[in-house]
Amino acid sequence: MDKSLILHLPFHDPDGSKAYDYSQSRADADLSGDAKLIKDADAGKALSIKGVGEAITAKAIPFxxxxxLTINIKTPHNRIGWVLNSPGVEKFIERWISVAPNRREFLAFVKSGNSFTVYRNKEVVFVGTIxxxxxxxxxxxxxxxxxxxIIDDVQLYNRxxxxKEVLMIQGANDDVEYFLDGFNxxxxxVEVSASKGLVDRLxxxxxxxxxxxxxxxxxRDKKRPRFKERTIVLDCFIYASSRTxxxxxxxxxxxxxxxxGNHRFKCVPHLKTKPLVYEVELHDGVSVEKTWGHYNDELMVGTFQITLVEDEPVKRVLRHIGTTANTVASITVTSTKYLNIYWGDGSHTYNVAGNQKTVEHTYEEPGEYDIIISGVIEDIEEFSTNAIVVWEILK
Incomplete structure (x- = not known):
């Protein structure tokens, strides 16, 4: 977790009344007027602002x-302008950038001392003195x-x-990452060349x-469909510098x-704020196909396939962000069906049910934790939490 990231609004939230802040500040933005979360071909989901719409957060730019400040933006016009204002008369810098209408543009604004640098996509388009x-x-x-x-993925750093870091933010979504119990x-x-079952219909x-x-x-009873366990198959290869x-x-x-017990398997296919997470087990053996290197110091590569089973495949996914030790995640539910909660740090709470039932969990270490609530998610009558809702339902 980058502690210099003080605001991160990816605008990929299920709730239409606010946009979650995925930084340590948790300065969620309230949406009003014609500010709405919409489906977007480039981002999946993004913030559309029209007319007098607003997305207001308590976090301000630390001038x-x-x-x-980085932002992805689309406009129906062919220019985007920016103004940096300073105290005094006519003490401002104003510039306009030509853009293609309705095309996603990445912009970054960097203040370092009295120098101000602006990036458009992968090039520097302005360097000036403040x-x-x-x-x-x-x-x-x-x-x-x-x-x-249309705005997407706003990030604000206090440095x-x-x-290189700016360009990495722009290209951060290029690769797919796989994790097991927090280890990449x-x-x-190990690299994954293909996967099956991650988002297949159960x-x-x-x-x-x-x-x-x-x-x-x-x-046939068609009113209350229930689903079998999920099977995930990963085609992998592993390489090393020698036989040993x-x-x-x-x-x-x-x-x-x-x-x-279970193992936390996570796939990050696009944004780190929308991971696919599963509680899985590996039941079967694994056969590694290989050819021994001619010498012990020769590069060796082997291929294998692992089959993971998720017993409880229907779930709601939350994220808790703790900046210090002993922060608390709280969940309150009304449900007649038992729910299991996996807190993302290896611990769990089973058989949660009742009227306005509140369950809390303390995280001993600071960090980001993805929480899984599994069960008959469709039958939850009331739900509230102090965590971020990443997926309303994932199955």
Missing amino acids: NTDFT SGTPNGFALCDDDLIETNV ALKE FKEYG ARKETLTAEWDNYHGIV AFVEWVQRFFSLFDAP
């Missing part, structure tokens, strides 16, 4: 220090009467990011049926599955 301490910043398009833009597969020399369990004499076919290292790396990776 008295270095800062970096007079005094700024006290305002505005971003606009050619329509001066009302706003009509000046280096050029790549830390063990098979339905057998329902109550009845057969009546003198009627065609059968009568190969055996050691294979054993190290497979030993991750030896601990008792």
Whole structure:
């Protein structure tokens, strides 16, 4: 968790009244007027602001220090303008950038000392000197009467990011990452070449049926569908610098599955704020196909397939962000069906049910924790939490 990230609004939230802040500040933005979360072809979901719509957060740009502001934006017009204002008469910097209408543009604004740098996509488009301490910043398009833009993934840092870091933010969504109990597969020399079952439709369990004499076919209960467990298949390859290292790396990776209980498997296909998370087990053996290197110091590669089983596949996913030790996540539910909660730190609470039942969990260490609530999520009558709702339902 980057502690210099003081505001992160990805605008991928299920709730239409606010946008969750995924930084340590948890300065969620309240939406009003014609500010709405919409489906967007480029981002999946984004913030649309029209007319007098607003998205208001308590977190402000720290003008008295270095800062970096990054944003993805689309406008129906062919120009985007920005103004950095400083105290005094005519003490401002104003520039306009030509853009293609309705095309996603990445912009970054970096203040380092009295220097101000602006990036558009992967190029620097402005470098200037600031007079005094700024006290305002505005971003606009050619329509001066009302706003009509689509905004995605706003990030604010209280330091000046280096050029490499800015470009990494723009390209942060290019790769797919896989984790088991918090460890990246790549830390063990393992890459995933293909996957099955991550988002496939689950098979339905057998329902109550009845057969009546003198009627065609059968009568099937179709009101309350229930689903079977999820099976995830990963095609993997592992590489090492020698025969000995190969055996050691294979054993190290497979030993991750030896601990008792479930294992937290996470796939990050796009944004880190919307991971696919599962509580899984590895039941079957794994066969590693390999050819021994001719010399012990020769690079070796092996391929294998692992099959993971998720017993409780229907779930709601939350995120708790703790900046200090002993922060508390709280969940209150009204449900007649039992729910299981996996807190993301290896602990769990089983059989949660009742009227306005509140369950709390204390995290001993600071960090980001993805919480899974599994069960008949569709039958939850009331729900509230101090955590971020990442997925209302994932199955």
